[in-house]
Amino acid sequence: MHSHSPFSTINPPSILGGGSTFWEVDLLATFDTGKLRNIVLLSHRGAGKTMIAESMLLASGVINRLGRTEDGTTASDYEPEETKRTNSIQTSILPCPWNGHKINVLDTPGYADFRGEVISGAQAADGAVIVVAAQAGIEVGTQQMWQIAEDLNLPKIIVINKMDRENSDFQGILDSLSETFGRQCVGVHVPIGSEESFSGLVNLLSPDPDVPEGMETQVEMAHERLVEVVAESDDALATKYLEGEELSTDELVSGLKAGVKNRTIVPVMLSSATSNIGTTELLDVLIDLIPSPDELPGPTATDTSSGDPVNFDWDANGVMAALVFKTTADPFVGKLSYVKVLNGTFNSDSQLINASKNESERVAQVLVVTGKSQESTVALAPGDIGAVAKLNSALTGDTLSSKETPLVLPRIDFPNPVYQMAAFPTSKADTDKMSNALARITEEDPCLSVTREPDTYEVLLGGLGDTHIDVTVEKMKRKFGVDISLQTPKVPYMETVSTPTRVEYRHKKQSGGHGQFAHVWLEIEPLGRGSGFKFNQKVVGGSVPKEYIPSVEKGCLKALRGGVLGGFPIVDLKATLVDGSFHPVDSSGVSFEIAGGHALSDGIKDAGPVLLEPLMHVQVFVPESDTGEVMGDLNSKRARILGMNPLENGSTAIEAEVPQAEMLRYATELRSQTQGRGSFTISFDHYDEVPGHLVQNIIEAIQEREKVEA
Secondary structure, rough: OOOOOOOEOOOOHHHHHHOOOOOOOOOOOOOOHEEEEEEEEEEEOOOOOHHHHHHHHOOOOOOOOOOOOOOOOOOOOOOOOHHHHOOOOEEEEEEEEEOOOOEEEOOOOHHHHHHHHHHHHOOOOEEEEEEEEEOOOHHHHHHHHHHHHHHHOOOOEEEEEEOOOOOHHHHHHHHHHHHHHHOOEEEEEEOOOOOHHHEEEEEEEOOOOOOOOOOHHHHHHHHHHHHHHHHOOOOOHHHEEEEEEOHHHHHHHHHHHHHHHHOOEEEEEEEEEEHHHHHHHHHHHHHHOOOOOHHHHOOOOEOOOOOOOOOOOOOOOOEEEEEEEEEEEEEEOOEEEEEEEEEEEEEEOOEEEOOOOEEEEEEEOOOEEOOEEEEOOOOEEEOOEEEEOOOOOOOOOEEEEEEOOOOOOOOOEEEOOOOEEEEEOOHHHHHHHHHHHHHHHHHHHHHOOOEEEOOOOOEEEEEHHHHHHHHHHHHHHHHHHEEEEEEEOOEEEEEEEEEEEEEEEEEEEOOOOOOEEEEEEEEEEOOOOOEEEEEEEOOOOOOOOHHHHHHHHHHHHHHHOOOOOOOOEEEEEEEEEEEEEOOOOOOOHHHHHHHHHHHHHHHHHOOOOOEEEEEEEEEEEEHHHHHHHHHHHHHHHHOOEEEEEOOOOOOEEEEEEEHHOOOOHHHHHHHHHHOOEEEEEEEEEEEEOHHHHHHHHHHHHHHHHHHHOO
């Protein structure tokens, strides 16, 4: 532990004005849990989360100049892929010192393809700041982020940012927030001016706010509304309010804090992050209103040695447990595991266990992370956030704990990949490195998957959308020096037969010395879907000697590799060897293997060959207003609708079976149809016959693709 105090007084940056002082915090000190605040910034893309984080860092003295997302100079967006897109693609951790506290700010991406990063950040938070752009109002992402915070029971604050932009409408947004999320959304600020004349705010939480001339009535009405909402959430304050007594500022703040903690009040604030308006007020509110970790119920873990549940109370001297909520593959320091300490003290130079995998882990240095920079510290207290380099087995969602009492926390629930591309190395050197790079990048991102399709021999990289996959490929090139090209995956079609048939094949070859001879009769018949291939024999009288029958089966198995329609694997049929003949000198196992293979191939041509395609089980979740369009689109994709169920949140769940060939771009298409409000899950269900009128077109398209690739 640090022996010195983590606090010292310094002169504030100029943006705070005046000659006052505030507490600068040594971010490498070990903090009491009560002095910690863990805040996740959530919003629709482009609302200004990163600039709010940047202005908080400036106000708290962590940085000395304000970066810009457009220039790629912010502390949060430091990856080249973020600079290129001027958008966050990962969650950044940014500790801010303020008034003797440490505020761990988790800046998350707003783009839907990086929803896994949002879930990681929210999992480590004790409160959410939902940012709304003043000129845009409530957007699709706003509602989605609100739901994420709701699902995790996070206390919430809303910040209306970009108040200096054209078409900003504070009162209009405040009204729509109340309509959309409930009347617990209440303003704690009143804007001074609007659009380009926006110059500041009246803080209703200040004991003696400075109210500009002409705004008295507006401020009084806003204050009355705030008092009313606070009184509604507290019986004692309600009694005082109804009896006509004034609520003091302290009573207002304490009532607000209780309401925020209980999630019955959502304060609505104002800011222009690029002009540093509203930043210090936000920092104050985070400390005054958002609960510290130990003011909230601790999570429940499971003792893996006994199976018993264990409830945490954020005890610095208790059993150590920390959740790995995010992992990055750093080309210089190796794997970096971001942790939130949930109980006990997380010490450098300690031996722990990854209780999720029962693997020992050594913690060399505990790190405090600010964006891309990392500094060593001695320890982290319960509730704090930091990182550890080079853990062996730990991945996102794992629990690190003491060996004596191995504790496992509930896993983080990430969305499954819904979009796949086939990945190919662009050179021989890339071939050798691709597998390792794919393994490392999927360790970093739980929303990625890598699978090998056995029938098309393709390596499939799965993610949440096309941008997610493109960014992943860029990262792999930068971090691991592997250049990968992407193609639309091939659909793993198969072939089968539809009618029984009987076929004869005679193999005879004479070329000096011993010849080759084998003669077989096969009966071929279709089997049910998913049955695979079955071989039987009903030979009587030794027409085919027993020792050659396995060779006939072997020949049949080889022939299954390529069918007669498009060369696809053959499935769901039975071949029975019923008769044949042999030569005492010229017959051999190889001869009967050749005969068996040719007999099966010839027989399939006469047994009504059909093309099979994979059908996927799909669940689509869409707002009620989009249901008709989405249903129409699914029907155009040859979907078989299995059911529709209305959901409590006003959405509809559509369940369907859809051919895989129709779903290859669905992640992008659904997002476009629903303006990003729709989502879906997809999994393989079964194979079924391709309608006859489509078979020729499919085969011609596949042959054309093969010509191009050749």
